Amino acid sequence: MKLEQSTPDVNWQRAFTFTIYGTSVLVASYFQLYFSYLGFSSSQVGYLYAVGPFISIFSNMFWSMASDRYRTTKKMMILLFAGQLGMGLLLSATSSFYAVFALITVFYFFYYPVFPLSDTMSIQTAQRHGKNFIVIRVFGSIGYAFFALSIGYVLGNVGISRTLLLAIIIAGACLLLATRLRDGVKTNGQKMEWRGLWNVLRQKEVLWFFAGVFCLALPYRMNEAFLTLTLKSMGASEGLIGWSLLAAALSEIPVFFLLSRFGERFKELPLLTLAALMFALRFFLMSIADHPGTVIAVQTLHSVTFGIYYVTAVRYITRIIPDEFRATGLALFTIVWSSAAGLVSGTFGGVLYEQTGRTTFYFIAAGLALVACAGFLARHLLGNAKIPGASMDSRKM
Template sequence: MSSTPVSNRKSLPAAAAGEHRLPTIRDEAILRMFSFAFYLTMALTVSFFPLYFNYKGYSKIQIGALYSIGPLVGIFANLFWGLLSDKYQTIKKWLIVMLAGQLIVMLLLINIDTLALLYTLMTFFYFFQTPINPLNDSLIMLTIKDSRKSYASFRVWGSLGFAFSALVFGMLLKQIGIQYTMTLTMGTITLSLVLAALLRDRTGSSSGKIQFAGFGQVIGSRRFLWFLVMIFILSIAHRMNDGFLALYLRELGASDSIVGWAWTASALSEIPVFFFLSKHGHKYKELPLLMIAGLVYTVRFTLVSFVTQPEWIIPLQLMHSFSFGIFLFTALRYMMQLIPDRFRATGQAIYAVVWSCMAGLASGIIGGWIFDAWGPHVMYRVAACCALIASVCFFLTYFRSRDQ
């Protein structure tokens, strides 16, 4: 029985009364289902939106310019929604707002045929879509903070959602036609919106007011900034593969089914690593794990650069498990040591800006230039060099931290 007098309980804020209690089985199940549903939408946007816009008659250059909007908008959007989340100490409410915004944009996109309106609407779509991933990660981190559960045991459901969407929706669209991509996307967004309404909100330990002086000390710390530099270098390699894998497969003569299986293989390969890290990840230091992830990226992209048959990309995509799987889980865990709970959402936003938006822009510009000038084989070797540099940096940082 609680020692808090009944008369005082009514005066407690909602967050103090319930936001920090341990998650129930229902809370965890809904959060996992939300991750699954959100990644259904992510797979559709990554894998099938380009095919949909090609069906609508837009050129490859126009589609490429369209996808460059995402990283640009994401830089502002991640910070904007992250700051709002920290200021008002809520993640759930902003997730609902962003998903509703996406749904409205999808409804408008169906009847849009002019390029200017398409660019405008996709700008709004990315404004509402890109920050959901870091906010979902923040919600998971805050949910598991006082429990024995791991981030990987939740994030694995995102991998399942991505793989399901890439494979099942890919086969479905092949039967009914790529023109129904937006209809499927509205369905997955609606599912995410319903699940978001059922989520239990979690907040940091602050009163809701951002203390910019303290936040500046965190962001201005040499340890945190150096971590972001290393993440940026490694993410350039990762994003080059994300942005140009389909084009590389096309040059090798791959069919649509091979492209779909390549994405599915990478998503499914994450699952065993996430399960392993969810049980045993706490036994290993973060920086050595990040070094290993960088080395696997190096070997993976070096091998990809020598491929001449598109079918060989599929087994090489399975190395995604030991590269991105380790990288994602470990980088987030290490960042938890650098960012206080009250700045969790903003810290996640800055991390997302670096590894997704800034690295996405850099990899698009550098990778596109190398792809056009010297071909995809050279581009993948440059990506392997970036991964090797990041791995060496993680290695040196680890030994320096041991000495200190």
């Protein structure tokens, strides 16, 4: 896979994809520490984490359907980061739980839709230039790795109280980069129609896929929400937490490249089954880990868990969802993977973690991953039904 001889809009898309994951690092791993710094309990942190996925159920659909309907992703991105910037400024000026709860709710309305829309634009840009989607998306992993390490050390030196200042700076940079993006063109020229979308969503293959995704997303989001608190309870510093996130992000990059070259040799459902099985192993090892160094080592399993899962899931959904519903289809995928699962894991995960402890918390997470593994395997053994009108361009994903 070659990265040279790229056109300007491909490079701007790569730069944008790189930068947006700085906010992802903050929201996924350091907002929880910031909320703890403000004096909130584990349960309150769980509620603040859960409200985002709840709001994103509506915000993902709203922004992605608007993108499909009006055929512009660039303008949506500009609005989203302008909103993040404004909410970040307001959040930095308050420490009351109820005020933070209200403001973070609005912040999440502008935060969550960025990622499915970014993937949509990356897919369109890659197809327009005859490239593989991964040559753009991999810059998200590189960006996540860079920000995971750098943010950890910055906050370790200036204090966790500066978390929102970093969020404001990164959102401002993303806003500027969004003005340089180029909207993609739908390949078949069709606008989204509600009846067609409903017909696609009723297909057994789509429903089965989303069910498996939800079962796997629950333990993944549980781990995401409480990984930093787990490390903190073991005595890890912000810098060491950054190394943990870096280990996960770097480990997925070679898997992305390998799947871009050889992934088409394997069917999607067996790959998803393998990823779910490795997730179960990862969470089981987390349940018995008792040292920050052990956790960092376990984090390298992100390569054969999320690395395999993400690329394969995007490839699968772009095959079973027609082109004119792409942004909405990826939004639905994000809602199941992030929003619905995050809502459950944040609300009940916080209580579970607080009442039962880390070992039971991760042991349950491993069991849920095994359920997803069984679901993907069962669907593969039952056979794949073809969905009329599904995109064949996904073979380039």
